[in-house]
Amino acid sequence: MDYDRKSTVSSFYGGRRTSVDALNNDFPPPGPPGGRPRADSASSFYGANRASRADPFDAGTPSAGYNRASYFDGGRTAPVKPGVDEESQAAADPAWDVYADFNNAGPRYSTAFGMGDDGYRQVPSPTPYSPGPAAHGQYSTSEFRGEEPTTQGNVEMVTVPALGPEWKAEEMRGMSKKAKREEKMENAAAKWKEWKRGQRGLCGKYFTRKFTAWFMFFLIAAIALVLVFTVPRVPGFNVNSADPLIAAEAPFNGTVVTDFSRAPANFSFPGEMKLQADTGSNFLPLTFNNIHGSVFDLQTKRQVASGDTGKLTVPAKEFPIITLPLNFTYIATNDSDQTWNNWYNGCKNAALYPDGKRPAVQFRLIIDMSIAGLIGKKSTSTDVTDAACPIELPQNSV
Numbered sequence: 001m002d003y004d005r006k007s008t009v010s011s012f013y014g015g016r017r018t019s020v021d022a023l024n025n026d027f028p029p030p031g032p033p034g035g036r037p038r039a040d041s042a043s044s045f046y047g048a049n050r051a052s053r054a055d056p057f058d059a060g061t062p063s064a065g066y067n068r069a070s071y072f073d074g075g076r077t078a079p080v081k082p083g084v085d086e087e088s089q090a091a092a093d094p095a096w097d098v099y100a101d102f103n104n105a106g107p108r109y110s111t112a113f114g115m116g117d118d119g120y121r122q123v124p125s126p127t128p129y130s131p132g133p134a135a136h137g138q139y140s141t142s143e144f145r146g147e148e149p150t151t152q153g154n155v156e157m158v159t160v161p162a163l164g165p166e167w168k169a170e171e172m173r174g175m176s177k178k179a180k181r182e183e184k185m186e187n188a189a190a191k192w193k194e195w196k197r198g199q200r201g202l203c204g205k206y207f208t209r210k211f212t213a214w215f216m217f218f219l220i221a222a223i224a225l226v227l228v229f230t231v232p233r234v235p236g237f238n239v240n241s242a243d244p245l246i247a248a249e250a251p252f253n254g255t256v257v258t259d260f261s262r263a264p265a266n267f268s269f270p271g272e273m274k275l276q277a278d279t280g281s282n283f284l285p286l287t288f289n290n291i292h293g294s295v296f297d298l299q300t301k302r303q304v305a306s307g308d309t310g311k312l313t314v315p316a317k318e319f320p321i322i323t324l325p326l327n328f329t330y331i332a333t334n335d336s337d338q339t340w341n342n343w344y345n346g347c348k349n350a351a352l353y354p355d356g357k358r359p360a361v362q363f364r365l366i367i368d369m370s371i372a373g374l375i376g377k378k379s380t381s382t383d384v385t386d387a388a389c390p391i392e393l394p395q396n397s398v
Contacts, residue, residue, distance in 0.1 A: 229283045232373045235314075236278040237322075237380060239365065244387040245326075248272050252325045258391055260347070265332040265340045269347070271305065271390035273365070275322045282316040289370040293324045298362035298383060302339045304330045305363075324367075347389035349397070360386045 173179050194200045201208045207215070248256070248270035256270035273293065279286050288311065295305035307326040314320040332340040346361040366381045 230373075232284070232286050232371050233279075233281040234369065234371065234374070234378045234380075235282070235286060237367060237382070238276040238278070239382055239384060240274050240276070241386075244273060244384045245361075245390040246272050246274065247390045248325065256327050260344060260393060260397060262335040265335045265337055266330060267340065267343060267347075268327070268329045269391045271326045271328055273324045273326060275324055275367075277314055277320050277322055279314055279320065280317050285313055285316050287311070287313045287372040289372055291322065291324065291370075292368040293326060294366045294368075295326060295328070296364045296366070297339045297342060298364055298385065299342060300339045302330070304328055304339065304343060343389070347391055348393050349395045350392065351395055358389065358392075361389055363387065 191200065195202065195209060198209045202212070249272065252270055252272070256268060258269040260267045260269075277286075288309065290311065291309040293305075293307050294303060296303050305326040305328040307324055309322065309324055312322070314322070328343075330339060330343070335341070343361060346359050348358060350356050350358050362383075362385045364381060364383050366379065369378045369380075371378060
């Protein structure tokens with residue numbers, strides 16, 4: 001900055017030099033003894049004989065104080081000199097320049113007295129101090145615990161984010177589990193209403209109410225059609241009327257010993273029953289997990305035999321023959337038991353009868369079937385009133 005542009009109020013206000021340093025102008029100049037308010041009595045801007053602008057009732061005409069002859073001084077060639085304060089400071093420190101803050105040509109006014117600020121201020125490390133008992137009549141916390149005060153390292157300021165605004169009650173409630181659960185229920189209810197109105201689908205634009213209804217109709221129809229051809233039906237069974245019971249064949253005949261005894265009264269012998277199944281209502285082959293047969297005496301209702309077929313598969317729309325092995329076993333109190341006598345008389349040797357004919361045995365057959373593809377067990381039964389005993393005892397038997 002040029003030297004002639006350094007301006008201070010020197011001769012502009014009547015030759016009086018005043019300081020322009022705002023730091024030294026702490027107190028306003030004292031007023032006159034009479035207490036008359038004055039706008040600017042420290043300068044001669046308004047002239048010695050001019051009326052003050054602060055008093056509108058003063059004699060004379062108020063004026064702004066413009067002086068054309070002194071305001072435009074075209075003949076002045078001397079440069080503007082610094083004021084008294086600037087000269088005293090420049091004499092004390094030649095390197096110091098108050099205008100360096102504006103022309104960047106020297107040390108700044110703000111850093112002239114060691115008050116520099118480069119953005120980082122290190123806090124001096126304080127030494128912990130605890131007043132002793134003699135000073136305040138009490139012990140510090142560290143001394144009470146028996147610890148010695150320690151000198152910590154350098155302490156620096158850490159930037160901590162400012163605290164946010166306080167949470168409102170409705171915001172606190174919105175973060176609770178109950179509020180979130182209620183919000184989910186409200187959203188679900190709103191979506192359900194929109195779906196019933198046909199405004200939205202379950203999977204985006206698909207599965208609207210109309211589309212879902214048609215889809216479910218065709219799906220149920222397809223499932224029903226598949227079940228018609230795949231679900232197994234319970235077959236019907238017929239018993240051979242000529243020979244319902246036949247002698248057991250190998251290897252089953254070797255597992256059961258033939259025995260009739262009076263003391264104690266009991267009997268045991270093997271036998272088989274031929275069953276004819278009707279699978280005409282099945283479209284696929286029929287698989288039996290097991291067929292269990294139970295034989296009961298028709299007169300006394302006592303069980304005399306049982307047997308199982310195990311797992312087997314029969315073709316569809318045919319009349320396959322199924323062999324049911326039976327193990328006849330019964331124990332009575334004595335030989336006067338009605339059930340024991342019925343089966344003993346039916347299994348005796350035919351030569352012991354005058355006409356050579358043995359009496360028929362009468363029983364009820366109950367069949368329990370476990371069919372693959374069906375839940376639970378299916379049962380059927382039939383009564384046989386004219387069946388021959390599958391074995392024939394010797395003439396010398398008891």
